[in-house]
Amino acid sequence: MQLITSQIKQSMSGASWIRKMFEKGAELKAKYGADAVCDFSLGNPDVPPPAKVADVLHDIADNAVRPLGLGYCPNAGLPVFREALASYISKQQNMKVAPKDVVCSVGAAGALVSFFRAVIEAGDEVICPAPYFVEYGSYCGHFGGVLKSVPSSLPSFEPDVEAIASAITPKTRVLLINSPNNPTGAIYSIEVLKRLAALVDEVNSKREAQDGENARPLYLLSDEPYRAFAYDGVEVPAILPLTKFAVVLGSFSKTLSLAGERIGYIVANPEMPGGDLLVNAVTLTTRTLGFVNAPVIGQQLAAKLLDETVDLDVYDRRRKLMAEVLTNAGIEFTMPKGAFYFFPKAPGGDDIEFVNALQEELVLAVPGRGFGMPGYIRLSCSVDEKIIERSAAGFAKAVEKFKQ
Amino acid sequence: MQLITSQIKQSMSGASWIRKMFEKGAELKAKYGADAVCDFSLGNPDVPPPAKVADVLHDIADNAVRPLGLGYCPNAGLPVFREALASYISKQQNMKVAPKDVVCSVGAAGALVSFFRAVIEAGDEVICPAPYFVEYGSYCGHFGGVLKSVPSSLPSFEPDVEAIASAITPKTRVLLINSPNNPTGAIYSIEVLKRLAALVDEVNSKREAQDGENARPLYLLSDEPYRAFAYDGVEVPAILPLTKFAVVLGSFSKTLSLAGERIGYIVANPEMPGGDLLVNAVTLTTRTLGFVNAPVIGQQLAAKLLDETVDLDVYDRRRKLMAEVLTNAGIEFTMPKGAFYFFPKAPGGDDIEFVNALQEELVLAVPGRGFGMPGYIRLSCSVDEKIIERSAAGFAKAVEKFKQ
Numbered sequence: 001m002q003l004i005t006s007q008i009k010q011s012m013s014g015a016s017w018i019r020k021m022f023e024k025g026a027e028l029k030a031k032y033g034a035d036a037v038c039d040f041s042l043g044n045p046d047v048p049p050p051a052k053v054a055d056v057l058h059d060i061a062d063n064a065v066r067p068l069g070l071g072y073c074p075n076a077g078l079p080v081f082r083e084a085l086a087s088y089i090s091k092q093q094n095m096k097v098a099p100k101d102v103v104c105s106v107g108a109a110g111a112l113v114s115f116f117r118a119v120i121e122a123g124d125e126v127i128c129p130a131p132y133f134v135e136y137g138s139y140c141g142h143f144g145g146v147l148k149s150v151p152s153s154l155p156s157f158e159p160d161v162e163a164i165a166s167a168i169t170p171k172t173r174v175l176l177i178n179s180p181n182n183p184t185g186a187i188y189s190i191e192v193l194k195r196l197a198a199l200v201d202e203v204n205s206k207r208e209a210q211d212g213e214n215a216r217p218l219y220l221l222s223d224e225p226y227r228a229f230a231y232d233g234v235e236v237p238a239i240l241p242l243t244k245f246a247v248v249l250g251s252f253s254k255t256l257s258l259a260g261e262r263i264g265y266i267v268a269n270p271e272m273p274g275g276d277l278l279v280n281a282v283t284l285t286t287r288t289l290g291f292v293n294a295p296v297i298g299q300q301l302a303a304k305l306l307d308e309t310v311d312l313d314v315y316d317r318r319r320k321l322m323a324e325v326l327t328n329a330g331i332e333f334t335m336p337k338g339a340f341y342f343f344p345k346a347p348g349g350d351d352i353e354f355v356n357a358l359q360e361e362l363v364l365a366v367p368g369r370g371f372g373m374p375g376y377i378r379l380s381c382s383v384d385e386k387i388i389e390r391s392a393a394g395f396a397k398a399v400e401k402f403k404q
Numbered sequence: 405m406q407l408i409t410s411q412i413k414q415s416m417s418g419a420s421w422i423r424k425m426f427e428k429g430a431e432l433k434a435k436y437g438a439d440a441v442c443d444f445s446l447g448n449p450d451v452p453p454p455a456k457v458a459d460v461l462h463d464i465a466d467n468a469v470r471p472l473g474l475g476y477c478p479n480a481g482l483p484v485f486r487e488a489l490a491s492y493i494s495k496q497q498n499m500k501v502a503p504k505d506v507v508c509s510v511g512a513a514g515a516l517v518s519f520f521r522a523v524i525e526a527g528d529e530v531i532c533p534a535p536y537f538v539e540y541g542s543y544c545g546h547f548g549g550v551l552k553s554v555p556s557s558l559p560s561f562e563p564d565v566e567a568i569a570s571a572i573t574p575k576t577r578v579l580l581i582n583s584p585n586n587p588t589g590a591i592y593s594i595e596v597l598k599r600l601a602a603l604v605d606e607v608n609s610k611r612e613a614q615d616g617e618n619a620r621p622l623y624l625l626s627d628e629p630y631r632a633f634a635y636d637g638v639e640v641p642a643i644l645p646l647t648k649f650a651v652v653l654g655s656f657s658k659t660l661s662l663a664g665e666r667i668g669y670i671v672a673n674p675e676m677p678g679g680d681l682l683v684n685a686v687t688l689t690t691r692t693l694g695f696v697n698a699p700v701i702g703q704q705l706a707a708k709l710l711d712e713t714v715d716l717d718v719y720d721r722r723r724k725l726m727a728e729v730l731t732n733a734g735i736e737f738t739m740p741k742g743a744f745y746f747f748p749k750a751p752g753g754d755d756i757e758f759v760n761a762l763q764e765e766l767v768l769a770v771p772g773r774g775f776g777m778p779g780y781i782r783l784s785c786s787v788d789e790k791i792i793e794r795s796a797a798g799f800a801k802a803v804e805k806f807k808q
């Protein structure tokens with residue numbers, strides 16, 4: 001019997017090589033002990049949540065056992081949380097946003113899928129710079145959308161605006177960017193972002209001139225779960241005001257180390273003509289996709305914590321240490337300005353081979369092809385400094401194998 | 405500009421008449437005061453969660469501020485919760501289930517959507533008895549599935565097995581049932597369930613005989629969020645063991661009054677040939693649909709509360725009181741055996757007209773056509789007994805208008 005669809009079967013086998021890496025990691029940990037393995041493969045934020053999380057959770061506990069204490073809430077989120085989010089986003093994006101412009105989501109992933117459901121028809125294209133978070137393809141693919149990636153400029157890993165302009169077709173519905181970036185750590189400059197926004201405006205003007213009210217817009221969709229993670233004083237530019245067709249989404253998974261509770265948001269530029277329809281559509285798809293509403297304990301929690309973040313200095317120290325380790329090993333890389341990833345070149349040029357060589361030294365990494373860019377590897381610094389230090393010998397030995 | 409797809413636009417306008425009912429309700433509450441309005445339109449469980457919820461939440465608060473305290477967990481759920489669920493389900497379904505057979509989901513809705521994504525191809529059919537929870541159509545429709553409803557037997561509201569048998573085509577992928585039922589309160593008898601299971605087995609045998617390994621099975625999918633809500637000693641039969649192709653899902657939204665936190669599960673009959681593939685596929689779609697994992701605070705909470713329920717006697721008392729009110733008003737209904745809904749006939753025959761007449765008396769109900777069955781109304785008893793008492797005059801007056 002064919003229990004599942006052929007498309008899902010294919011997704012499962014397509015993912016299996018990356019799963020193999022994880023399984024290999026688990027095997028190595030079981031064999032040599034978790035402490036012996038330097039695991040840079042996972043993006044699970046390990047810095048403890050802010051201390052205030054405990055206080056707020058105790059308050060929630062005190063108020064939970066009453067009628068509707070943990071009951072359904074409006075699909076777009078608790079009014080108190082939407083209000084708090086609106087002022088949080090207004091500050092962050094240098095643009096006045098109202099609660100009605102914001103939908104609380106089940107993490108950034110839930111926001112992306114709800115948005116794609118609202119705007120993507122079968123055959124529509126989503127363009128994003130490579131490398132990219134590989135789940136983007138699945139997120140739009142559920143509804144017949146097709147992800148088209150465009151190689152980023154090197155060595156900055158900023159989007160290549162000309163190449164993106166050439167890739168846009170009448171079917172392109174979304175230009176999806178992610179800054180600070182997973183997996184490269186790049187923070188896109190305001191110059192590049194303005195050019196992307198101008199490109200979006202130009203495309204939309206042409207479409208409107210041609211098809212009038214029937215024109216379907218190109219959205220600039222900005223995925224920003226790492227916005228708070230910027231180092232060396234680099235500023236993360238506000239993207240929402242850059243074009244009326246900007247939509248921004250984010251989550252508290254990383255800033256509050258709250259990844260398991262799945263709390264995020266999505267906001268449309270309040271000046272988008274008729275934009276309420278889009279926000280209402282995302283509210284509807286949030287419901288009909290089975291999210292229903294973002295988890296209500298997490299919403300109550302995040303509403304009280306919007307001014308807090310985990311200790312970001314911890315991530316900065318790790319970044320500097322990892323840079324040292326890679327430099328000493330002779331591995332080529334672009335210093336990340338944000339997030340907590342490195343995306344160095346694979347010595348020898350083959351990412352799988354280098355990841356395998358690292359595994360032999362009990363160092364775990366993800367091949368760049370898992371992010372649409374072979375020839376590189378991704379390292380996640382969501383581990384203790386001690387582990388980064390300890391990995392130095394492993395990196396050096398692995399590199400040796402590729403010297404001629 | 406066409407900001408959203410035409411399909412979603414249609415969903416939004418299709419839903420608007422039921423939204424109008426809610427808006428009307430809000431308007432009436434604003435005008436006459438919330439206390440003056442008897443609102444039977446919402447299914448939001450209002451009985452307080454068990455007292456233990458507070459204790460467990462305090463424990464969670466004490467343990468949250470540590471590395472990964474609220475971090476990502478495996479897509480299928482926390483191992484400790486899957487284990488607890490496996491023994492909970494084993495008891496409930498009279499069948500030994502292992503943790504690997506269970507996936508934790510974002511409520512029952514998340515389980516349904518993840519399951520449909522794994523098994524539905526465009527054009528596939530989902531058959532369910534009418535009346536039914538109207539979101540089922542959206543849930544399978546995201547992936548091109550088509551909901552076909554088959555009128556239930558009257559006045560029992562049990563599935564009409566012959567009619568269902570006639571409705572099955574080679575494209576039928578899922579037979580979806582819901583007992584105790586929303587909106588009727590019916591509990592399906594073991595006799596009817598066995599006949600449905602035999603029908604599923606018969607269809608699958610034929611398909612396998614015809615197409616061998618390429619055959620696509622017909623699943624018996626049982627949506628059971630109201631399993632604990634059974635009255636007068638009526639037993640809710642175990643459905644999982646009835647056919648190898650049974651899949652059961654449930655949630656803690658109603659049993660623990662935890663609807664906002666979105667915690668549910670889905671489990672496949674462990675004897676399904678190759679069933680691990682289905683469970684792994686649902687784990688994958690849980691991830692790629694953006695659920696990622698069920699909210700981790702809710703998982704930790706529910707894991708400690710599987711032996712608890714809200715005070716079910718409260719619901720039983722309301723049921724008896726509502727039956728009295730309806731009887732006195734001369735409204736025809738089938739006494740619900742479970743859940744917390746009534747699905748009486750609309751005096752006069754037009755559900756919208758009767759709902760409007762009730763509104764004039766400040767009594768809010770949902771027209772039966774919102775559940776695929778015009779001519780009836782749904783009343784939700786998730787309100788205090790006082791409100792049910794107070795509604796008696798309103799029901800009586802509304803009925804008067806339809807007497808000739």
